[in-house]
Amino acid sequence: MIRFVSLRLLRALVTILAVMTFAFVVLRMSGDPAEVLLGPDVPQNVIDAFRKQWGLDAPLWQQYLSYLGAIFSGDFGLSMRDRSPAIDLVMERIPATLQLTIPALLLKLGIGIPAGIYAALHRDSALDRGVIFLAILGFTIPSFVMGLVLVLIFAVTLGVLPSGGIGTWQHAILPAITISIGGIGILARFSRSAMIEVLGQPYIRTASAKGVKWRDVVRGHALPNAAVPIVTIVGFMVGSLIAGAVVVETIFSWPGIGRLLIVSVSNRDLAVVQCILLLIAAVMVVSNLVVDLLYGWLDPRLRAQPAH
Amino acid sequence: MANLVEIRDLRVAFDGVPVLHGIDLDVRPGEALGLVGESGCGKSVTWLAALGLLPSKAKVSGTVTLGETDLSGAPQAKLEKVRGGRIAMIFQDPSSALNPVLKVGRQLCEALRLHRGLTGNDARREALRLMDMVGIPDARGRFSLYPHEFSGGQCQRLMIAMALAGEPDLLIADEPTTALDATIQAQILDLLARLRAEMNMAIVFISHDLGAVAQVCERVCVMYAGRIVEQGAVGLLFERPRHPYTRGLFDAIPRLHGPRTPLVPIPGTVPDPRNLPKGCAFQPRCAHARGFCQSERPDLLAQKDGRKLACAFPLPEGSEEVEREVRREGMLQ
Numbered sequence: 032m033i034r035f036v037s038l039r040l041l042r043a044l045v046t047i048l049a050v051m052t053f054a055f056v057v058l059r060m061s062g063d064p065a066e067v068l069l070g071p072d073v074p075q076n077v078i079d080a081f082r083k084q085w086g087l088d089a090p091l092w093q094q095y096l097s098y099l100g101a102i103f104s105g106d107f108g109l110s111m112r113d114r115s116p117a118i119d120l121v122m123e124r125i126p127a128t129l130q131l132t133i134p135a136l137l138l139k140l141g142i143g144i145p146a147g148i149y150a151a152l153h154r155d156s157a158l159d160r161g162v163i164f165l166a167i168l169g170f171t172i173p174s175f176v177m178g179l180v181l182v183l184i185f186a187v188t189l190g191v192l193p194s195g196g197i198g199t200w201q202h203a204i205l206p207a208i209t210i211s212i213g214g215i216g217i218l219a220r221f222s223r224s225a226m227i228e229v230l231g232q233p234y235i236r237t238a239s240a241k242g243v244k245w246r247d248v249v250r251g252h253a254l255p256n257a258a259v260p261i262v263t264i265v266g267f268m269v270g271s272l273i274a275g276a277v278v279v280e281t282i283f284s285w286p287g288i289g290r291l292l293i294v295s296v297s298n299r300d301l302a303v304v305q306c307i308l309l310l311i312a313a314v315m316v317v318s319n320l321v322v323d324l325l326y327g328w329l330d331p332r333l334r335a336q337p338a339h
Numbered sequence: 340m341a342n343l344v345e346i347r348d349l350r351v352a353f354d355g356v357p358v359l360h361g362i363d364l365d366v367r368p369g370e371a372l373g374l375v376g377e378s379g380c381g382k383s384v385t386w387l388a389a390l391g392l393l394p395s396k397a398k399v400s401g402t403v404t405l406g407e408t409d410l411s412g413a414p415q416a417k418l419e420k421v422r423g424g425r426i427a428m429i430f431q432d433p434s435s436a437l438n439p440v441l442k443v444g445r446q447l448c449e450a451l452r453l454h455r456g457l458t459g460n461d462a463r464r465e466a467l468r469l470m471d472m473v474g475i476p477d478a479r480g481r482f483s484l485y486p487h488e489f490s491g492g493q494c495q496r497l498m499i500a501m502a503l504a505g506e507p508d509l510l511i512a513d514e515p516t517t518a519l520d521a522t523i524q525a526q527i528l529d530l531l532a533r534l535r536a537e538m539n540m541a542i543v544f545i546s547h548d549l550g551a552v553a554q555v556c557e558r559v560c561v562m563y564a565g566r567i568v569e570q571g572a573v574g575l576l577f578e579r580p581r582h583p584y585t586r587g588l589f590d591a592i593p594r595l596h597g598p599r600t601p602l603v604p605i606p607g608t609v610p611d612p613r614n615l616p617k618g619c620a621f622q623p624r625c626a627h628a629r630g631f632c633q634s635e636r637p638d639l640l641a642q643k644d645g646r647k648l649a650c651a652f653p654l655p656e657g658s659e660e661v662e663r664e665v666r667r668e669g670m671l672q
C-alpha cells in the first residue's frame with residue numbers, strides 16, 4: 032500500500048513537472064511579451080530594458096532554472112501588467128470559478144448518473160431511447176452554442192435571468208447549466224453502459240437466484256460494481272473544476288480563472304499563465320490520485336495488485 | 340410419491356425464436372436427476388425459465404408447479420421466496436458467479452437473512468458452519484475475504500454453501516464442474532452427493548459429462564434441440580440407449596470401465612434454433628433416419644421398460660451388447 036501510494040505520488044509529481052516545463056517553453060517560444068505589453072513603435076532601448084528587467088534576456092535554460100528555483104521556494108513570480116504576485120491574481124479568481132463549476136458538477140452527478148442508471152434498468156424502452164438521444168445531444172453541442180441558446184431563451188426572450196456578469200445567485204444559473212450539460216450527457220451514457228455491463232454479469236443472476244429482491248439486487252449487487260468505472264469519469268470532471276469553465280466564463284463575462292487565463296495568454300503575462308497552468312495540472316493530478324485510491328477501496332481485486 | 344416439481348409443456352422463445360418446444364419434466368423429492376445434451380439444447384433455459392430468471396425479452400409459457408405452488412406467472416414476491424428457499428441454483432463458472440466486490444461472508448449471510456431470518460452473530464455462526472460443511476478450510480479466517488481470494492473449486496463450494504443456506508428441497512446444479520479441473524471436479528461431485536444424502540434434497544444435475552451424471556444421478560433426461568428425446572433410469576439408458584442421439588452421446592465419450600471402444604463423435608452439429616430441420620430435429624445427423632423421420636416428428640412416448648423415448652426407429656432393445664460383441668470380435672481378428 033505504501034509502495035502503491037508513493038509510486039502514484041511520484042508519477043503525479045512528474046506529470047506536474049512535465050506540464051510546467053511544456054508551458055514554460057511554449058510560452059517563451061511563441062511570442063515576446065515585450066512587444067505585446069509595450070505595444071508597437073517602442074524604441075529598442077526600452078524593449079531591451081524591459082527584457083532585462085524580467086530576465087528575458089538570459090538564455091532559456093537559465094530562465095527555466097531560476098523559474099524552477101523560485102517555484103520550489105514558493106515564489107510564483109509577478110504579473111507583468113501590474114507587478115502584483117501572480118499567485119494572488121490567480122487565487123482571487125478561484126472562488127468565482129468554483130461558484131460555477133461546483134454547482135455544475137453537482138448537476139452532472141445528480142442528473143447524469145441517475146438518468147444513466149434508469150436507462151440501463153429500462154433498456155430499450157422509450158425512456159431509455161430518450162435518455163440516449165438527450166445525452167448525445169448534450170455532449171455534441173459545443174458549450175458556446177449551448178450558452179448562446181440559453182441566453183437567447185432565458186435572458187433575451189423570457190427575460191427571467193441575467194445574460195452575463197456576476198452578482199446575485201441568479202447570475203450563476205445559466206453559466207452553471209451550460210457547463211453541466213455536456214458532462215450530464217457523458218455521465219448518463221457512461222453510467223448506462225457501465226450498468227448494462229454489470230447487469231449482464233453472472234453474479235447478478237446468482238443474486239436473483241438466491242431470492243434477493245430485484246431492487247436490492249440493483250442497489251446491493253449491481254451499483255457497487257458499476258461505481259468502479261463511473262468513478263473514473265467523475266474523477267476527470269473533478270479534475271476540470273478549475274479549467275472546465277474557460278469558454279463559458281468568456282461567454283457570460285464571468286470573472287473567473289478561465290477569463291484570467293485568456294486575458295493573460297493574449298497579453299503574454301508569463302507568470303500568470305504559468306501559475307494557472309500549474310494550478311490546473313495540480314488539480315487534475317490530485318483528482319486522478321484520489322480516483323486511484325478510490326478504485327482500491329471500491330474494487331478489492333485492485334487492492335492487492337502491485338502498482339505499475 | 341407426489342412429485343416435487345412438475346413442469347408441463349414449458350416453452351421459451353427469444354425474440355420470436357422458440358428454443359424450448361414443450362418440456363414435460365418431473366422431479367421427485369430427494370432424487371438426483373441428470374439433464375444431458377449438447378450445448379445449446381436448452382438445459383439451462385429450462386430451469387432459468389422455471390425460476391423466472393430469464394430476461395424479459397424471453398417469452399415463456401407452460402406451467403411449473405412446486406408442490407402446491409404454481410410458479411408460472413407467479414408474482415415476483417412469491418418467486419423470490421422460492422428462489423434460494425425451496426429451489427436453489429448453482430452455475431457453471433463459480434469465479435464470476437460470486438459478486439467480486441462483496442465479502443463472501445456477507446454474500447452467505449444475505450441468503451441466511453432472506454430465507455432463515457438470521458442476522459448478526461447468528462447468521463455469522465451459521466455461515467461459518469455452512470463453509471465448514473462444504474469444506475472451506477479455516478472458515479473463520481476466510482469469512483471476510485473476497486471471492487478473488489478463493490480458488491475456482493472453493494468458489495463453487497461457496498456457491499454450494501450459499502445454495503444450502505435456504506435449506507432448499509431442490510438444488511439445480513448447472514454444469515457445476517465444467518470450469519474446474521479433474522480432481523476438483525471429483526471433489527465437488529462427492530460433496531454434492533454427500534450433501535444430497537445429508538440434507539435429503541433433490542438435485543437436478545445438468546452436465547455434458549456423462550460419467551459424472553452416472554456417478555451422481557439415478558435418472559437421466561436427454562435433451563436435443565429444445566426437446567426431451569429420451570428419459571429413464573441411469574442404468575437403463577447407459578447400458579441400453581435406444582435413441583440414436585443418446586447412443587451417439589455415449590459413443591463420443593471415453594469409457595472408464597468395460598472394453599475400450601473407439602470414440603465416435605456424432606457427425607454434424609446442433610441445428611440453429613431459427614432453422615430447425617423438418618420432422619425429427621436429429622434426423623440430419625442420424626444414421627438410422629428414414630423417410631418418415633424427415634416429415635414427422637416422433638412424440639415422447641412411455642416404453643415398456645419404464646423409459647420414455649421420442650424416436651420412430653429406435654435402436655433395438657439390447658442392441659448395445661450385440662454391437663459390442665461384434666466390435667470386440669472384429670478387434671480380435
Ligand SMILES: Nc1ncnc2c1ncn2[C@@H]1O[C@H](COP(=O)(O)OP(=O)(O)OP(=O)(O)O)[C@@H](O)[C@H]1O
Nearest residue numbers: 353358376377378379380381382383384385394612
Ligand atoms: N438470453 C438469451 N437470449 C437469446 N437466446 C438465448 C438466451 N439464453 C439462451 N438462449 C438460446 O437458447 C438456447 C438454449 O440455451 P441453453 O443455455 O439452455 O443451452 P444449454 O443446453 O444450457 O447449453 P450449454 O451446455 O452450452 O450450457 C440456445 O440456442 C441459446 O442460444
Ligand SMILES: [Mg+2]
Nearest residue numbers: 382383384513
Ligand atoms: Mg447451459
